[in-house]
Amino acid sequence: MAEPRIIVVGAGPAGVRAAEAVVMAGLRPIVIDEARRAGGQIYRRQPENFTRPYEKLYGTEAGLAKAVHDSFDALRGRIDYRPETLAWNIAGGQLWTAQGNVQEALPFDALILCTGATDRLMPVKGWNLAGTYSLGGAQVALKSQAVSIGHEVVFMGSGPLLYLVASQYVEAGAKVAAVLDTSPAGARIKALPDLMAQPAVLWNGIRLTRALKKAGVPVHHRITPVEIMGEANSGVSAVRFRDASGVEKTIGCDAVAVGYHLRPETQLADLARCEFAFDPGTRQWLPRRDEDGRASTEGIYLAGDGVKILGARAAEASGKLAALAALSDFGLPVDGAAMTALRRDVAGYARFARGLAKAFPWPAHQAAALPDEAIVCRCEAVSAGDLRSVMRETGAIEANRAKAFSRVGMGRCQGRYCGLAATEIIAAQAKIPVEQVGRLRGQAPVKPLPIAIGEEEA
Numbered sequence: 001m002a003e004p005r006i007i008v009v010g011a012g013p014a015g016v017r018a019a020e021a022v023v024m025a026g027l028r029p030i031v032i033d034e035a036r037r038a039g040g041q042i043y044r045r046q047p048e049n050f051t052r053p054y055e056k057l058y059g060t061e062a063g064l065a066k067a068v069h070d071s072f073d074a075l076r077g078r079i080d081y082r083p084e085t086l087a088w089n090i091a092g093g094q095l096w097t098a099q100g101n102v103q104e105a106l107p108f109d110a111l112i113l114c115t116g117a118t119d120r121l122m123p124v125k126g127w128n129l130a131g132t133y134s135l136g137g138a139q140v141a142l143k144s145q146a147v148s149i150g151h152e153v154v155f156m157g158s159g160p161l162l163y164l165v166a167s168q169y170v171e172a173g174a175k176v177a178a179v180l181d182t183s184p185a186g187a188r189i190k191a192l193p194d195l196m197a198q199p200a201v202l203w204n205g206i207r208l209t210r211a212l213k214k215a216g217v218p219v220h221h222r223i224t225p226v227e228i229m230g231e232a233n234s235g236v237s238a239v240r241f242r243d244a245s246g247v248e249k250t251i252g253c254d255a256v257a258v259g260y261h262l263r264p265e266t267q268l269a270d271l272a273r274c275e276f277a278f279d280p281g282t283r284q285w286l287p288r289r290d291e292d293g294r295a296s297t298e299g300i301y302l303a304g305d306g307v308k309i310l311g312a313r314a315a316e317a318s319g320k321l322a323a324l325a326a327l328s329d330f331g332l333p334v335d336g337a338a339m340t341a342l343r344r345d346v347a348g349y350a351r352f353a354r355g356l357a358k359a360f361p362w363p364a365h366q367a368a369a370l371p372d373e374a375i376v377c378r379c380e381a382v383s384a385g386d387l388r389s390v391m392r393e394t395g396a397i398e399a400n401r402a403k404a405f406s407r408v409g410m411g412r413c414q415g416r417y418c419g420l421a422a423t424e425i426i427a428a429q430a431k432i433p434v435e436q437v438g439r440l441r442g443q444a445p446v447k448p449l450p451i452a453i454g455e456e457e458a
Contacts (some may be wrong), residue, residue: 012040379411
C-alpha cells in the first residue's frame with residue numbers, strides 16, 4: 001500500500017498535536033498554516049525579533065504555549081510545513097491552497113481540519129466606529145505588534161476570552177478603563193458543577209478575575225450595551241451601557257474590544273460537505289463528528305475549536321485523537337489505550353465547555369433590542385433596520401434567502417462576524433426559533449484571493 005497522503009490544516013494546538021501523531025507513525029504530513037509562525041491564535045508567536053518573555057505574553061497559559069511551540073519546532077524537519085498559506089476550497093478530493101499569488105491543488109487521503117476559531121460578536125450601535133476591535137483583534141495587536149489598541153481601552157462582552165485579553169493588557173502595562181460583562185455573576189455559581197470538571201482551568205479563570213481587581217480595573221456584571229459613542233472622523237470616545245440595576249452609565253475611552261466567547265471556523269468543513277447539527281447550548285450550527293473526530297464525509301477529520309469550542313487543552317487532545325483515528329482507518333497500528341484516554345480527556349473538556357455556556361450565555365435577547373440604525377454587517381453596511389425591512393417586504397426568514405436580498409454576510413468576512421447575530425435578528429423579528437432560520441452556507445474562496453493568482457508551475 002502506498003503511503004497515505006495526510007494534510008493537516010492549521011498549526012495551532014490541535015494541528016501541532018495531529019502532525020506530531022502522524023510523524024510518530026513514520027509519515028510526513030503536509031501542514032498548511034495561514035499564519036507566519038505556528039501556534040494558532042491562542043498561542044500566537046511574537047515576531048522573531050521580539051524578546052518578550054512567555055509569562056508576559058501568555059500569562060497563565062505560558063507553560064502550555066511554550067510546550068506547543070517547542071513540540072512544533074522539533075517537528076519542523078519531519079513535516080512539509082507551508083506557512084502563510086490559505087486553504088480556500090475543498091473539492092474533488094483536493095485541498096486548494098494559495099500562497100501569495102500562486103495556487104495549488106493538493107490531493108489527499110486524509111484531511112485533518114484544525115481550523116481554530118474566531119470571535120463571536122453581537123452588534124451594538126456604534127461598533128462600526130474606528131477604534132472598535134474584536135477581542136481577538138486586540139489580542140493580535142498585543143502579541144504580534146506589542147501595542148495596545150488605545151490609550152484607554154474598554155473590554156465588553158462575555159466569556160473567558162474577555163478576562164484573558166483584559167488581563168494580558170494589564171500585564172503589558174496598558175490602561176484598561178473597565179471590563180463590562182453581559183453575563184450575571186450568579187450564573188457562574190449555577191454552572192459550578194460542570195466547571196469543576198476542569199478545576200485547574202477554573203482556577204486560572206479565578207486568578208484572571210482577581211488580577212484585574214487587584215489592578216484596580218472596574219468590572220461590571222450583567223450590563224446591557226447601549227452604544228459605542230464617538231464621531232466618524234475621530235472614532236470612539238466612550239461606551240454607554242446600563243448596569244445591573246438598569247442605571248445608564250458612560251465610560252470614556254478611545255478604544256473598545258468586544259466579543260462573546262468564540263465561534264468555530266467551519267467554512268472548510270462546509271465546503272467538504274460535512275453534515276451540521278444545531279447545538280442548542282451555544283445556539284450555533286456545528287459540524288457532526290464521531291468521538292474520535294471523523295466527519296460525515298469520508299477522509300475528513302475534525303479537531304480543536306474549529307469544530308466546537310472546548311479550549312486549547314482540549315484542542316491538543318482532539319488533534320492527536322483525530323490523527324490516530326485517521327492512522328487507524330489506514331490500517332496502521334495505533335495505541336488503543338491512548339485513544340481511550342484521549343476520548344476521556346475530551347469528554348471532560350466538553351463538560352467544562354457546557355459550564356462555560358451556562359456561566360457566560362450568548363446574549364441572544366440583545367438582537368431583538370438592536371435599534372434599526374445599528375449596523376449589523378460592517379462589510380456591507382447593512383443595518384438592523386435594513387434586515388428587518390427585507391423580511392417585511394420579501395417574507396425572507398431563511399438565512400441565505402435574507403442574505404440574497406439584504407447582502408448581510410456577503411462582504412469580506414463572509415458572515416463570520418455578523419452571521420450569528422443576523423440569524424438572531426431574523427428569528428426575533430419572525431418570532432421563530434433561531435434553528436429554523438438555518439445558517440449561512442460557506443462559499444469558496446473562504447477568504448479573498450489576489451486577482452492575479454495562478455497555478456503553480458511544474
